[in-house]
Amino acid sequence: MKKLIIKFSIYLLISTLPILGYSQCKSFTKQVCMPKLDPYIYNGQLNSAILNEGDIAELVLTFYGGQDYRIAVCSEEEIGNVQFKLLDTDRNPIFDNAEQEYADYWDFKCNSTQQIIVEVTVPESDGVDSSIKNGCVSILVGFLSK
Amino acid sequence: MFLKFDNKIVAIFAISLLLSCGGNQNNANNKTTGNSPGSGFAPENTEKQISNVKTIFYNIPSPVELAELTQNANLNYNVDLLNSLDKLDQYTSTTSKAMNLGIYGADLSYTRLYDQVQESINYLAAIRKLSESLGVPQDGGAETISRLEENINNKDSLLLIITNIYTNADLYLKENERAGTAALIITGGWIEALHIATNMLDEENPNPEIMERIAEQKYSVDNIIKLLNSNFKSKESLKEILGFFEELKVAFSKVELVLDKGDVQTDAENKVTSINSKTQIYVNFDQIKEIKTINDKLRQFIIS
Numbered sequence: 001m002k003k004l005i006i007k008f009s010i011y012l013l014i015s016t017l018p019i020l021g022y023s024q025c026k027s028f029t030k031q032v033c034m035p036k037l038d039p040y041i042y043n044g045q046l047n048s049a050i051l052n053e054g055d056i057a058e059l060v061l062t063f064y065g066g067q068d069y070r071i072a073v074c075s076e077e078e079i080g081n082v083q084f085k086l087l088d089t090d091r092n093p094i095f096d097n098a099e100q101e102y103a104d105y106w107d108f109k110c111n112s113t114q115q116i117i118v119e120v121t122v123p124e125s126d127g128v129d130s131s132i133k134n135g136c137v138s139i140l141v142g143f144l145s146k
Numbered sequence: 147m148f149l150k151f152d153n154k155i156v157a158i159f160a161i162s163l164l165l166s167c168g169g170n171q172n173n174a175n176n177k178t179t180g181n182s183p184g185s186g187f188a189p190e191n192t193e194k195q196i197s198n199v200k201t202i203f204y205n206i207p208s209p210v211e212l213a214e215l216t217q218n219a220n221l222n223y224n225v226d227l228l229n230s231l232d233k234l235d236q237y238t239s240t241t242s243k244a245m246n247l248g249i250y251g252a253d254l255s256y257t258r259l260y261d262q263v264q265e266s267i268n269y270l271a272a273i274r275k276l277s278e279s280l281g282v283p284q285d286g287g288a289e290t291i292s293r294l295e296e297n298i299n300n301k302d303s304l305l306l307i308i309t310n311i312y313t314n315a316d317l318y319l320k321e322n323e324r325a326g327t328a329a330l331i332i333t334g335g336w337i338e339a340l341h342i343a344t345n346m347l348d349e350e351n352p353n354p355e356i357m358e359r360i361a362e363q364k365y366s367v368d369n370i371i372k373l374l375n376s377n378f379k380s381k382e383s384l385k386e387i388l389g390f391f392e393e394l395k396v397a398f399s400k401v402e403l404v405l406d407k408g409d410v411q412t413d414a415e416n417k418v419t420s421i422n423s424k425t426q427i428y429v430n431f432d433q434i435k436e437i438k439t440i441n442d443k444l445r446q447f448i449i450s
Contacts, residue, residue: 026321034313041305043211044312045332046320047203054198060372061205062365064215065425086419094410095419107418112425113362114405139203143211145305 025050025136033074033138036105040070040142048138053079054124058117059139065112068144072105073120076135080123087117204373206332206366209252210308212339213259215359221346223260228253229338229449231272240280241383244327245448247276248334251312256342258304266304273311280327282315326377333370334448341445344438352431360437361429364398367391390444397436402428
């Protein structure tokens, strides 16, 4: 009976690991990423995932003319400097944080309404370590109340 | 006997792992089969073989953001535009609770803009009730209401309270693998914000700024359809709602948004980039009326 309980506990632990990982990602976002939006107002939509090195995440959103926005991209330390780019719908670059010392947030002023793509890339490590690194990445959007 | 039991455990592990790695709702356009983002698992590789995965998120403007966009129009407050609080107890399914939570949120953003204190308190209480019945834990309880009452003349405090409620709901639902419910809340908010904007317009003398703001929602319709499709594997429960959105897509396709790209200036010191493009908006009142008619039907379907 004791063995059965132990095995069932292990089963429960393993089967809930994915949810725990995802949940930890949300906690990380809340504690580390959201404060970076201040004084901008968070748009209330959480975009976060656990990504492997080399993975790409994209956020499609609209910038409204005359509105000021802040994009914050946060990642756990173990996956290194995450690159984020702003692209227009033809995928022309508007901004690249790699040119700004991998800043984890940036403000945008848009004088007319347009669709924007935020492309986030997790760098591939070139170390000798054969295991694939992964970690939580979040993309948050804030706007300024007038 | 022991070996037999172990095999069962292994089989359960395998099934459970398979199920748990297949549940991501935002994952699209996988280049190869890799681990599922959001699953919290990386495959055990003996050799480093990176299989890149693309995850796509769609954001749509929140009711607060949309209310901000129309606040300069100097139009009169009209309580008849809002969804009646008497209907609150009618919403029993998860879909109707979530969508009406979004609708009441847009109504609250509207009452806030027009300094309607008592209405704001009433809508806030309804939002908390719906949110609670969706299983979202409420911070503060009566404390939030009294905080609002203490700050009745402070629009910023109310804005903070509204933002906190929706942020907590979104976080909680996504933490608990209920991103679909979170998507319905934001969709409901968008529908109500569009309802308010289209019904604000005076047929005799439509405000061109509001008309343009409505036309700009063309982008959001596409994003909402993609958001809902990516969050609901079974479309049956949303068949009618998605049908209305397809109708809206057709109506919005008659509106033309032409982007003239301009220069982009980055101020590294202040961490600001200015995007100096210009969007030409071609929209007429008949097109807005068609959008209004479809959206009002969609809203009626949700609130009744």
